[in-house]
Every structure is written in structure tokens, then in C-alpha cells.
Amino acid sequence: MKFNEYGLLEPGDYPLTFDQLRQSILVKGEAHSLLPWDAYWRRKLVDNLEICVRQLWACGIEEVYIDGSFCTDKYQPGDIDGYFVAPDPMEVFDGTLANKLNRLDPYKCWGWDRRRFDAYGNLQLEMWYRYRVELFPHCAGVYSGVLNDKGENMKFDEFFRTDRDFLIPKGIVKLVKG
Structure with a gap:
């Protein structure tokens, strides 16, 4: 795994356990880089991510992917973004999945309505406030709300x-149980 000239992961899916993620360039940085790197913050983000992903796994969700600025050569990403493959779209639409997840989460942060503003005036998910993680369901009938170049x-x-800009392909991390 390495960053390309644009500071993105080379295209592809990178399956990693949490132990492997903590030892990767995404947390530790590149060995010979002259760029500053906030490994402490990145470890904290991974610790928070692990809490959320273990809740997903406990609900039977196996496929979880992460990306965003965390998967770039950015010194200090603001959060970790990602998505998971929800096997039953109806559980997403009727709130059953969020209810199951909130029974596991002490902060009841699961849900995909942005209701709170951050310091910059952007609406954020509850999950973002507690964990600095945003994980969205991917299933039939669910779209990102982001338009491509077409x-x-x-x-x-x-x-x-x-x-x-939807111009440069990039890699993402697939989290796997270890």
C-alpha cells in the first residue's frame, strides 16, 4: 500500500484487519516522508472506528469500507468516512438497523440524519460528533446524494x-475481522 503522486492510495481494495490498519502508512505515515504526520490522532480515529465497526459486525454486517481524507497523505484528517454493505435495504429504510446498532452503542449515535452543526456550519451526523467517524449504508435504493460528472x-x-472531482481513481480499505 502506498500513496500516488496525488496523495491518494493507489486504486484497488486493501483488505486490512484493525491490527494491520494500525501498522499501515495510514496511521504511521510513510517511512521516508518529509511531510508532517499526526499518528496520534490517526490512531485515535482508528480506535473510534473499531468501536463502530464491531457494532456493525455484531449486527451481521460483514463488508465495511473506509476512505476520505484518512486514506490520503493529509497530515491530520478531520474524520474517517466510509460505507458498509447492508444486506437488507428494508432494515435501513424502516430504521430497524439503526435501532439494532443503537442498542449496542452507549451514545445512541447511529442514524443518517444530519441534525447538528459543526464549528464551520456544516451539518454532521451524531456518529461524527462522538467518534469522528461517518459510516453510511450501501444497499439497493440508497445513493450518496453526490452527483458524478454526468x-x-x-x-x-x-x-x-x-x-x-471524480477524475482520479483511488484505493479504499476493506476492514476484515482479524
């Missing part, structure tokens, strides 16, 4: 695999 609403699995 004006089409993108699904999370395509949205997370290109840069912000």
Missing part, C-alpha cells in the same frame, strides 16, 4: 473510489 446520483461504492 449529473447522476452516485452509489457509495462508486463515490468512494474516485477523488473529489
Whole structure:
């Protein structure tokens, strides 16, 4: 795993356990880089991510992917973004999945309505406030709300695999049980 000339992971899916993630360039940085790196903050983000992902796994969700600025050479990413493959879309739409997850989470942070503003005036998820993690469901009928260069609403699995301008393919991490 390495960053390309754009500071993105080379295209592809990188399956990692949490132990492997903590030992990767995403947390430790590149060995010979001259760029500053906030490994302490990145470890904290991974610790928070692990809490959320273990809750997903406990609910039978196996596929979880992460990306965002965390998966770039940015010194200090603001959060970790990602998505998971929800096997039953109806559980997402009717709130059953969020209820199951909130029974596991002491802060009841699961849900996908942005209701609180951050310091910059952006609406954020409760999950973001507690963990600095945003994990979205990917299933039939769920789209990201982000339009591609053709004006089409993108699904999370395509949205997370290109840069912000949808021009450069990039890699993402698939979290696996270890």
C-alpha cells in the first residue's frame, strides 16, 4: 500500500484487519516522508472506528469500507468516512438497523440524519460528533446524494473510489475481522 503522486492510495481494495490498519502508512505515515504526520490522532480515529465497526459486525454486517481524507497523505484528517454493505435495504429504510446498532452503542449515535452543526456550519451526523467517524449504508435504493460528472446520483461504492472531482481513481480499505 502506498500513496500516488496525488496523495491518494493507489486504486484497488486493501483488505486490512484493525491490527494491520494500525501498522499501515495510514496511521504511521510513510517511512521516508518529509511531510508532517499526526499518528496520534490517526490512531485515535482508528480506535473510534473499531468501536463502530464491531457494532456493525455484531449486527451481521460483514463488508465495511473506509476512505476520505484518512486514506490520503493529509497530515491530520478531520474524520474517517466510509460505507458498509447492508444486506437488507428494508432494515435501513424502516430504521430497524439503526435501532439494532443503537442498542449496542452507549451514545445512541447511529442514524443518517444530519441534525447538528459543526464549528464551520456544516451539518454532521451524531456518529461524527462522538467518534469522528461517518459510516453510511450501501444497499439497493440508497445513493450518496453526490452527483458524478454526468449529473447522476452516485452509489457509495462508486463515490468512494474516485477523488473529489471524480477524475482520479483511488484505493479504499476493506476492514476484515482479524
